Ligand SMILES: [Zn+2]
């Protein structure tokens with residue numbers, strides 16, 4: 193930081209933070225174009241999130257809330273902010289970190305290390321739920337059985353339900369997941385490109401539970417086997433737009449939010465899976481179909497022409513997201529991965 | 534010029550998975566200053582071992598790559614025109630992967 197004083201001269205004279213007028217600014221907020229210092233950024237960022245929580249009545253005192261923790265930056269920020277606000281404003285929440293381990297050797301090692309660090313740093317108990325716990329199969333087991341060809345289908349379908357199932361296992365009232373504006377804007381754009389207005393309307397809503405599948409916190413983690421090129425282009429496109437106009441990303445999200453109003457009456461019909469009770473447009477949800485195939489030694493079952501996921505894009509890499517924290521209510525938790533987004 | 538360069542958010546994978554590089558960068562012949570523009574060229578030639586398109590697009594970093602010069606977003610110091618000084622710390626973080 194010492195070097196900073198000299199450095200600020202480069203910007204054409206020492207400028208100070210627009211908010212406190214005391215410290216050297218370190219970033220320009222895309223939202224306001226204000227040049228602000230580190231301390232003021234934390235302050236406005238945390239206060240905005242608090243306001244969103246209060247305004248949307250996201251929590252009630254005494255609730256058990258799981259923070260979907262992937263070890264990535266978004267969930268790490270969420271864990272920090274929520275534990276901080278819970279103390280600062282006495283929300284009275286019983287918070288803990290919920291992590292999913294797919295059981296891919298080596299794949300989650302780093303991120304689980306980060307989550308364990310978060311546990312210590314923020315004093316939040318950590319619960320790791322594995323695919324083995326949830327489905328009876330690790331991804332490595334699945335790959336052994338079916339090979340590398342279709343494993344993304346399994347990983348994507350199972351991943352989409354894992355948080356819900358994990359949360360049910362742990363008897364929590366709500367799940368919160370962290371998303372950044374880039375991911376949300378990207379998802380809005382992808383839903384427009386796919387002509388999926390129903391999904392578009394869901395993807396910017398702050399709470400889910402009464403309709404539609406649930407946003408997933410780590411869907412932006414690229415599958416190690418098959419990166420999603422289409423999504424990659426969308427991401428690059430919005431980052432290019434942002435370069436021309438920093439507010440572009442927030443404006444895309446705003447568009448997604450405004451679309452919602454116009455489409456609330458036309459939601460697709462959703463039933464529930466006869467097997468596990470998650471929302472499904474079919475008799476059995478996709479995860480249950482795939483599991484049945486695995487357990488009966490017919491792993492091709494549920495893969496192929498009839499898969500719902502294909503119509504709407506790849507099964508992995510989904511990232512339906514919200515601004516700031518997303519809260520998922522468990523009471524009405526009846527989601528299923530077979531309707532993907 | 535002695536600089537510390539840090540790569541994060543996956544960009545380290547492009548330079549032998551090493552995150553922190555203490556480097557010595559020669560000043561361009563004709564001038565006595567080193568700008569970020571010069572540094573990017575240098576990094577591209579000397580540090581990036583694979584998939585340079587993940588780091589560079591055109592003559593600047595790929596959109597989605599955050600650049601900090603001494604802990605300060607380079608947008609505030611003039612981006613490519615930012616002049617570097619001895620012992621500066623430049624951090625590159627990709628925000629494109631992994632939420
Ligand atoms: Zn300030």
Ligand SMILES: [Zn+2]
Nearest residue numbers: 465468477480
């Ligand atoms: Zn089911």
